[in-house]
Amino acid sequence: MAKSLKANSIRTATRKWCWLFLGPVVIAFIIGFVWPFIQGIWLSLCQFRIVSNAEFVGFDNYGKVFSDPQFVYSFWYTALTAVVSLVIINVLAFTVAYLLTQKIKGANLYRTVFFMPNLIGGIVLGYIWSMIFDGFLSAFQTSILTDTVWGFWGLIIVMCWQQIGYMMIIYIAGLNAVPGDMIEAAKIDGATKMQTLFKVTIPNVMPSFTICMFLSLTNGFKLFDQNLALTGGAPISGSPSIAHTQMLALTIYNTFYGQASNARGTAQAMAVIFFILVAGMGLAQLAYTRKREVQQ
Amino acid sequence: MSTKLSRRAFLGGAGLLSLSLAACGGNSGSESSDSGESSGSESTASGRVYWLNFKPEIDETLQSLAKTYSDSKGVSVKVFTAASGEYESTLTSEMDKPEPPTLFVIGNQAAVKSWGDFAIDLTGTKIAEEGSTDDFNLYDDQGRMVSQGYCYECFGIIANPDLVTKAGGDLDTIQGFDALKTLAEDIHSRASELGFDAFAPADMDDGNNWIYSGHLANIDYFYEAKADPDAWKECPPTITGDYLPNYKNLFDLVTNNAPVPPSELASGGHDPQTQFEDGKVAFMLQGSWTYDSVAAKIPEATMIPYYCGVDGEDKAGLNSGTENCWAVNSQVSEEDQNATIDFMVWLVTDPDASKELVAQLGSMPFINAQKGDNGFLNDAETLNAADCYTMDWDFNFQPNVNDYRAALVSALNTYDKDQNDANWEGVRTAFVQGWADQYQKANG
Incomplete structure (x- = not known):
């Protein structure tokens, strides 16, 4: 009984605090990989000289x-x-x-x-x-x-x-x-x-x-x-x-x-x-x- | 064994790696710089100046001038120098930043096409009014003056008169290709007896091949443009290659009358300028920017035109022009644009500032700038005064310049390996057909 209570409290604590530990990695992952990847796909559909003035051109x-x-x-x-x-x-x-x-x-x-x-x-x-x-x-x-x-x-x-x-x-x-x-x-x-x-x-x-x-x-x-x-x-x-x-x-x-x-x-x-x-x-x-x- | 776990972890890592790969395509490349940056004292005036400099060799001077200007006028001036060969990628990256360059370089027609939209029309501005000539300014299709030449240079064949005399020749009598060829071949045939050779050819490696793919190639472009000026008001879609045999004349003369066999030029590492300065050769192909170094060793060194066997070339002058042209960013605030123009005007009117710059740049085409003492630019003036025609820098029209030149250099390397007609046809294809292909690619 005591064992299961302890396990439960650990699970709750893990659930509560997991984002504190996962957060920085997830944010770094989004900034370093996910966002550039999505932007990369978007830019492949654009005509641009610098990234901030991209103009959508479809699949040309x-x-x-x-x-x-x-x-x-x-x-x-x-x-x-x-x-x-x-x-x-x-x-x-x-x-x-x-x-x-x-x-x-x-x-x-x-x-x-x-x-x-x-x-x-x-x-x-x-x-x-x-x-x-x-x-x-x-x-x-x-x-x-x-x-x-x-x-x-x-x-x-x-x-x-x-x-x-x-x-x-x-x-x-x-x-x-x-x-x-x-x-x-x-x-x-x-x-x-x-x-x-x-x-x-x-x-x-x-x-x-x-x-x-x-x-x-x-x-x-x-x-x-x-x-x-x-x-x-x-x-x-x-x-x-x-x-x-x-x-x-x-x-x-x-x-x-x-x-x-x-x-x-x-x-x-x-x-x-x-x-x-x-x-x-x-x-x-x-x-x-x-x-x-x-x-x- | 823990291979299962590590493999899964590995797969995750591999996925990340692949994701990042596709995303990397949008990166703007190297932001490396040969210098740091200098900001002036706390800005009290409105507007800021940010010069993305193209010439690493003048960085030190620019940093010091930026500081002087900042201190005296209270305007924030930042100078950042792109590493050699990295200007395009650095500009791409810097332009995307919240505080992009206010002053950058648009140095040829290709760049006008790429970056013209990012430049204000300089016509009628204070800096344009300071200009002493329109020869080095660049215009876009709508006739907007997108950039203004801030220095000009010349290139040709640099000769060591002493060595020519020692070989029994006389530079004054060389006013055409035949005389140059006779002398160079004579020197080369007696190289071991004389203790020096005729030419120090530039290498074909990335850092030096522009001598052949840009400067020497100008022989054909310039004479084509001379024969048909209307076709060359802007980048022509095709070229004829009519003067390619003349290019070949000088190319063969330079590469075959040298201490290094042509087949060894591809790999580089020969340092022609040092060979020339050490008195190991009588001639080399170079430009006015080498004057200080050359004159320190050979004060009497002089520059003669690219003699290549064209009719009437006794009236040829040096190749004069520039790739150093200022453009003011149209995407920044008017305040920044005005601050930038004020800074440019100060650079070319302030006696101390322009003196410092002229010492580095050779000559600046502005009414109130100090005059330079570059011997090779003086040679260009002397030839002009003798009614010789200036060879304009028409190589600035080269379409998709990097790809075009890379193909030309590769063909020249093949030709250098075995100088036969079939390999020269490869050069012709890269030179003439390559132009049309790259034009199509750039404009199609």
Whole structure:
């Protein structure tokens, strides 16, 4: 009886005071996310130069988005970059994590070293790597700015270099959580190392795969600063000109600062479409990989 | 294992991340500044002045002038300098604030289209009456004077006469492309013997490629405009590229007679001005804003026109114009507008203030402003006095300027990598067709 009374009074107090604790977070969430998001959608239906003088124009901006060849090109280019980087980052990150959870001397040092690139800002990374690439490519009288193929792989290398360490940490956490008795049982049952890896370890690490793949997919789609610093979209050619290494986020940015009177509204419409794409693809990928997780 | 909980929490976080992403599209970009801001003493006069400055190099002077004006007149003056290359995004962001800039820069026709509606018509104002020429003022379609040039500059080929003499040449005899080419190629072929080369070409990286995509490109625009002035009263929808071969003449001469092979220009890092000032090269393409630095090392340095093989170019002058044009915000109160105009008038009439500004800007086109001692601007005057034609800054018409130039630079990089006809066609496409495409995009 006394126990239930105590529980009741706690519930009442919680109900009474919860907004005191939730309030600041909710307000920050509304100011930082909900309101800009709603305003973003509203602006995608407007023509404006500055936000406070927006004029409603309906769905005109959305029509312009799909007739812009750069947007369509950038979409496919971004999708390709995101998928290729997703595969490479996750394969390498898992491999490194797997190796570093074996009994290797200096494993902690390696973990730190692999994680460190993640601490460097994207713009800095982009410029440093552009110098490295150009230093190497100058021997072949070319530059990362003049070669679409190098531009693509350059970006993939930079993304991998930056993100593998981060994903590695998540995989290490997952690998450490695989119950030792399962591995031992597999060993006793006569499973080879490869069988243990693919039949026991990986299924148990699927939650980490879910997270890492979601992160690398969305990171790939949203990539901006490395793209800006490394190639800035170059090479650019053709008529109408297409920036061959320009990803979606950079396309939106460049469109926003264009000269046309509706440039900003069009860029805003692109941003809304971009959000739907990224959210849709991210959630689809989550649903797919979650099905493959096993319950321990 | 707590993966379920963390994943759910993670999903929530991911949702937030995505939400913020779409919302981010409306952000106005960087507000970074190379300087802080200075407010004057407590305002006693009515109105306020807020100058969103375009030139980081004059920030220090402006901060000190703002303080002097505030102290003496009691008007609040704030100067905020946008970081280099960030003016458009800074302006977008500042204009949305409760106290937006009262004074900002509309420096070319593209900006007139974008920001003209935010500027008052300066015609007949006190500051317009102070102007000594209409050459640098910008007008919109309705003939409103939306901005007024507050300084002007010139650019061309800066030469080191001593080195030219050492190479057996004579600058006075160079009055056309052929003579320049002969001399430059001769110097380049004997570079190791002479100890210096002909040209220090600007790099193609973001901070320097405007030399080719803006200034040098002016060769074609200017001569097209000269041949058909009516078509160039405002931004033409298409250009012919008739003078592109002349652009190529000078581009090839500069990039092929230099210590650095053209293929290495894309990645940057060569610092042509230092090469020139150190006497490593006889020529470079630059403008009057480098005068102080150049003259400190090479006092006799002089500027000659862009000789490019056009008929009658012995009468060519320097490229003179400006992208520094004042616009007064139409969205602020009349009090603020008047306070701003009073401040502008003070800047160009007060002997001390205009002296300080002229020392930084080279020359100001106002009746009562102090005169400058910029040697390159004096070269421009000398050429004008000798009946040479001034090459106007028609590159100010470039439509969707960032995208247009980015495509041109990319095509030039490809050409630099392998200088063949097919790659030059790529340059032509970016130059001529790119203009039409970007015009369409900007106005369609």
